[in-house]
Amino acid sequence: MVRLAMLCNLIMCGIVGYICKHEASPILLDGLRRLEYRGYDSAGICLWNKDQFQILKKTGRVENLRKETLKHDHSGQAGISHTRWATHGGVSDENAHPHISWDNKLSMAHNGVIENFALIKRELEAKGVSFTSETDSEVLLNLIAFLYDAELKQNHATADVALLKALRGALSQVEGTYGIIMTCVDLPDLIIGARKGSPLVIGVGDEENFLASDVTAFAGRTKSVVYLDDGQVATVSGTDFFITTMDDVAISPTIDTISWDIEDAEMGSYPHFMLKEIFEQPMAIENSMRGRFSQDNSTAQFGGLNIAPRELRQIDRILFLGCGTAWHACLIAEYLIEKYARIPVEVEYASEFRYRNSPLDKNTLVFTISQSGETIDTLEAQREAQRKGYRVLGITNVVGSTIARENDGGVFQHSGPEIGVASTKAFSSQCHIAAMLSLYFARMRDMSFTDGKEIAKALKAAPGLIAQALSRADQIAEIAKKYAHHDDFLFLGRQMMFPIALEGALKLKEISYIHAEGYPSAEMKHGPIALISPDCPTVAIALKGEIFKKSLANIQEIRARKGPVIAITDAGKDFPEDLADEVIQLPETHEVNHAPLVSIPMQLLSYYIAVERKCDVDKPRNLAKSVTVE
Numbered sequence: 129m130v131r132l133a134m135l136c137n138l139i140m141c142g143i144v145g146y147i148c149k150h151e152a153s154p155i156l157l158d159g160l161r162r163l164e165y166r167g168y169d170s171a172g173i174c175l176w177n178k179d180q181f182q183i184l185k186k187t188g189r190v191e192n193l194r195k196e197t198l199k200h201d202h203s204g205q206a207g208i209s210h211t212r213w214a215t216h217g218g219v220s221d222e223n224a225h226p227h228i229s230w231d232n233k234l235s236m237a238h239n240g241v242i243e244n245f246a247l248i249k250r251e252l253e254a255k256g257v258s259f260t261s262e263t264d265s266e267v268l269l270n271l272i273a274f275l276y277d278a279e280l281k282q283n284h285a286t287a288d289v290a291l292l293k294a295l296r297g298a299l300s301q302v303e304g305t306y307g308i309i310m311t312c313v314d315l316p317d318l319i320i321g322a323r324k325g326s327p328l329v330i331g332v333g334d335e336e337n338f339l340a341s342d343v344t345a346f347a348g349r350t351k352s353v354v355y356l357d358d359g360q361v362a363t364v365s366g367t368d369f370f371i372t373t374m375d376d377v378a379i380s381p382t383i384d385t386i387s388w389d390i391e392d393a394e395m396g397s398y399p400h401f402m403l404k405e406i407f408e409q410p411m412a413i414e415n416s417m418r419g420r421f422s423q424d425n426s427t428a429q430f431g432g433l434n435i436a437p438r439e440l441r442q443i444d445r446i447l448f449l450g451c452g453t454a455w456h457a458c459l460i461a462e463y464l465i466e467k468y469a470r471i472p473v474e475v476e477y478a479s480e481f482r483y484r485n486s487p488l489d490k491n492t493l494v495f496t497i498s499q500s501g502e503t504i505d506t507l508e509a510q511r512e513a514q515r516k517g518y519r520v521l522g523i524t525n526v527v528g529s530t531i532a533r534e535n536d537g538g539v540f541q542h543s544g545p546e547i548g549v550a551s552t553k554a555f556s557s558q559c560h561i562a563a564m565l566s567l568y569f570a571r572m573r574d575m576s577f578t579d580g581k582e583i584a585k586a587l588k589a590a591p592g593l594i595a596q597a598l599s600r601a602d603q604i605a606e607i608a609k610k611y612a613h614h615d616d617f618l619f620l621g622r623q624m625m626f627p628i629a630l631e632g633a634l635k636l637k638e639i640s641y642i643h644a645e646g647y648p649s650a651e652m653k654h655g656p657i658a659l660i661s662p663d664c665p666t667v668a669i670a671l672k673g674e675i676f677k678k679s680l681a682n683i684q685e686i687r688a689r690k691g692p693v694i695a696i697t698d699a700g701k702d703f704p705e706d707l708a709d710e711v712i713q714l715p716e717t718h719e720v721n722h723a724p725l726v727s728i729p730m731q732l733l734s735y736y737i738a739v740e741r742k743c744d745v746d747k748p749r750n751l752a753k754s755v756t757v758e
């Protein structure tokens with residue numbers, strides 16, 4: 129990991145390539161702007177100027193690059209572009225992509241990590257190749273350029289044959305991951321891409337085509353897409369495209385259609401994507417339920433699990449894997465499935481599972497949860513479980529993502545694009561799907577028809593309840609004003625509300641840069657209570673039910689130590705008036721709706737505190753929307 133950091137390598141960069149009907153630069157810059165949400169610190173573009181490349185690169189925002197681009201003359205109809213996210217240092221114009229090869233023949237943008245770059249670089253330098261950046265990406269590019277030159281000179285190959293041969297030759301020598309696009313001065317009518325471990329997708333337009341890391345880049349221009357698989361190479365012209373394997377075997381492509389509209393990926397009248405996405409939650413939850421209840425309404429149903437009920441009956445255990453917020457959704461699934469379906473559930477961080485080699489019972493069903501479907505830790509954990517022969521199902525938002533394409537079945541969230549880096553609507557929809565799954569598994573086992581009907585009815589009420597919770601936004605904005613200056617927060621919740629406390633703390637940390645910790649309320653006495661002071665507010669969840677009184681007692685302990693308390697409750701008048709400094713009341717509902725419902729005030733509180741602190745809500749420092757290196 130240290131080595132990776134020192135290499136200034138890339139976490140989740142954006143790639144956009146365009147060819148050919150219109151002037152390329154505005155289209156590429158627009159694509160980069162749409163990919164800003166992925167997180168980046170510099171941007172660059174390679175355009176054609178007469179018969180030569182013109183490369184422009186700028187640290188900072190895409191807007192800086194746009195202004196720079198306006199200063200130059202370039203009316204070319206093809207080009208490639210990139211947003212780069214560096215880890216340590218190395219944020220410079222030189223290290224930004226696209227790179228140009230030492231002989232000025234090739235230009236390339238790369239997402240991923242070339243692990244054996246140092247050795248290759250030494251070998252190339254010994255052969256007279258020079259470098260202008262510190263990146264591993266330039267090493268891959270120069271290796272391709274070196275082999276290309278050899279193909280032309282020694283084998284007298286035509287430029288297209290030579291380039292593809294050089295590309296395959298270079299990719300067979302490198303270790304690591306890549307999603308690359310490149311152009312060649314000898315082949316102005318083509319852009320070429322290849323992937324292994326980093327997503328790449330072709331946008332198939334009307335006399336224009338795209339190669340990008342994410343469909344959002346071209347969503348306004350075409351809805352027809354071809355997702356590349358690992359080990360594939362794409363050759364794209366303005367009117368056509370070809371896909372082959374690394375061994376040059378032709379692949380017949382499947383053209384998919386993006387199901388959402390460009391407006392879904394725009395901010396509309398909201399000041400931030402995060403706020404827009406928080407307010408989209410009634411619809412996201414509604415979409416997660418569409419067509420997913422049986423005709424008699426006593427259970428949920430899922431079209432894509434690809435597993436027969438008879439086989440599911442054999443499952444003894446379920447393992448959920450995910451990262452960050454998605455890991456919190458895994459914890460919600462654990463609670464609900466164990467409680468209602470009585471199937472033992474384990475939850476592991478995907479990153480830990482991959483290297484832990486934990487013993488799994490043979491009748492274990494594995495689930496991965498991932499909004500983006502591209503998180504490398506989750507993807508590799510999924511691959512590891514599949515390698516061992518386990519069936520892996522997924523809960524994923526992005527259709528066509530690598531995790532969704534590689535798993536054995538699963539549930540799509542249909543939440544629409546989530547652009548804000550802090551996950552909101554995707555999380556609540558994952559929790560809701562977990563609740564539907566618990567109903568599905570429970571009805572397959574011991575849950576009665578009547579109980580199933582009651583839960584199905586409760587689940588269907590969720591969008592309306594979430595809308596009610598959203599109506600508290602003004603009150604929460606006021607609370608945020610009062611508490612935004614604090615630098616430490618505690619979040620407490622018990623049982624299923626413990627993961628929600630963890631999620632509340634994570635949201636606050638990531639967008640407000642405030643130190644926050646989530647704990648099970650009763651654990652507070654075992655250490656964290658030492659933190660309680662007038663300077664450390666606690667967000668305490670106290671919902672009615674078995675442990676309501678115990679939660680109130682925990683709040684009392686905080687108050688006795690002069691800790692400010694923001695309580696979230698559904699108890700109405702049963703919540704003692706003077707027990708908390710602030711009380712956010714939520715509607716009372718069945719437990720299966722608690723996770724998404726209680727998440728709403730947590731998300732709003734983090735959002736408004738971040739706004740008060742003038743933080744960049746949608747692009748928090750150091751974070752990327754999906755993390756595609758380990």
Ligand code: F6R
Pocket residue numbers: 451452453454455497498499500501502503506549550551552634635638753754755
């Ligand atoms: C936090 C957040 C991250 C992601 C995590 C996994 O708001 O968004 O913690 O949840 O990086 O991402 P996905 O779900 O895309 O696998």
